[in-house]
Amino acid sequence: MARELEYLDSEQVERFLEQGYIVIKHAFSLEKANEWTKELWLRLGADPNDKSTWKTLKERTHLPWKKREKVETLAPTAWAAIKDLLGGEDRINSEASSWGDSFIVNVGTEELEDCKKHVAPQDLDNWHVDGDFFVHFLDSPEQALLVIPIYSHIEPQGGGTIIAPEGIDIIAKYLASHPEGVLPTGLSFTPSTSKYTNKEEDPGYISFLREIKKCHKFVEMTGEPGDVILLHPLMLHSASKNYLRIPRVITNPPVGLKSPFVFHRENSDDYSIVERKTLRALGKDRLDFKISTDRRQITPARVLAEQKMLQEEKRLKEAATQMVS
Numbered sequence: 001m002a003r004e005l006e007y008l009d010s011e012q013v014e015r016f017l018e019q020g021y022i023v024i025k026h027a028f029s030l031e032k033a034n035e036w037t038k039e040l041w042l043r044l045g046a047d048p049n050d051k052s053t054w055k056t057l058k059e060r061t062h063l064p065w066k067k068r069e070k071v072e073t074l075a076p077t078a079w080a081a082i083k084d085l086l087g088g089e090d091r092i093n094s095e096a097s098s099w100g101d102s103f104i105v106n107v108g109t110e111e112l113e114d115c116k117k118h119v120a121p122q123d124l125d126n127w128h129v130d131g132d133f134f135v136h137f138l139d140s141p142e143q144a145l146l147v148i149p150i151y152s153h154i155e156p157q158g159g160g161t162i163i164a165p166e167g168i169d170i171i172a173k174y175l176a177s178h179p180e181g182v183l184p185t186g187l188s189f190t191p192s193t194s195k196y197t198n199k200e201e202d203p204g205y206i207s208f209l210r211e212i213k214k215c216h217k218f219v220e221m222t223g224e225p226g227d228v229i230l231l232h233p234l235m236l237h238s239a240s241k242n243y244l245r246i247p248r249v250i251t252n253p254p255v256g257l258k259s260p261f262v263f264h265r266e267n268s269d270d271y272s273i274v275e276r277k278t279l280r281a282l283g284k285d286r287l288d289f290k291i292s293t294d295r296r297q298i299t300p301a302r303v304l305a306e307q308k309m310l311q312e313e314k315r316l317k318e319a320a321t322q323m324v325s
């Protein structure tokens with residue numbers, strides 16, 4: 001018998017299987033959202049009510065996390081929905097089940113505010129699949145869902161993430177034909193065994209900016225503080241332009257599994273909803289998928305850059321101490 005769902009109803013399950021995402025409204029309270037973001041502008045070094053102070057900010061700022069909380073207590077309904085989508089708590093990596101205050105703030109730019117011609121979704125320059133820290137396989141456990149908790153009011157054209165549900169089919173079929181695994185290479189994947197100096201020449205190379213041109217349906221992730229959007233891990237998505245310049249605040253915490261997804265379960269009732277969606281994207285009922293190289297973690301360029309920044313900070317601090325003494 002299939003696992004009894006804790007939170008999702010059959011309509012939400014069908015919506016996830018059709019579109020690859022669902023929105024959990026008011027998964028955490030406005031009070032909680034306000035409490036979590038109360039130091040946000042101090043951390044940014046700007047005033048939310050004075051746009052002239054935003055000049056020092058980039059269009060999108062990624063803050064590191066300073067505090068974390070278990071999803072179970074922060075957003076209980078979202079946690080229940082996550083368990084439903086992934087086939088139960090037993091399958092979830094408990095180390096990846098807390099969220100931090102690593103806010104991603106999109107304040108737009110002055111140019112965008114004055115801009116009359118808005119960029120079409122297909123022409124955005126940030127289309128990607130999440131997970132820059134591991135070699136990707138169809139069944140990879142590292143990024144089992146794409147999760148977007150919302151901390152601000154996001155209106156249309158206000159910088160909400162744009163998704164392309166048809167992209168799940170493209171990426172699932174691509175990964176199914178690459179059991180050797182693929183490396184996240186910016187806005188592209190490159191076979192992990194590639195011998196090409198120029199990755200783009202590899203026949204197995206896939207560019208997300210090229211693939212997105214095959215998609216026709218795009219959805220903008222709008223919402224209110226406390227909403228949580230849960231998306232299939234292979235969803236193609238892009239940051240968008242904040243023409244309104246109402247600061248857009250979200251986080252993007254991963255959820256991981258203890259072991260890889262399985263697409264050839266003995267009993268079809270045991271498939272998780274995410275596994276069922278992947279199979280549907282492939283047009284199959286089951287798939288005996290086997291990887292042909294080892295799973296491995298990689299150190300993304302962003303982490304190397306962060307490490308370099310920390311080393312530089314340390315060096316400057318030491319130099320300053322020596323000058324004083």
Ligand SMILES: [Fe+2]
Pocket residue numbers: 128129130237
């Ligand atoms: Fe992303």
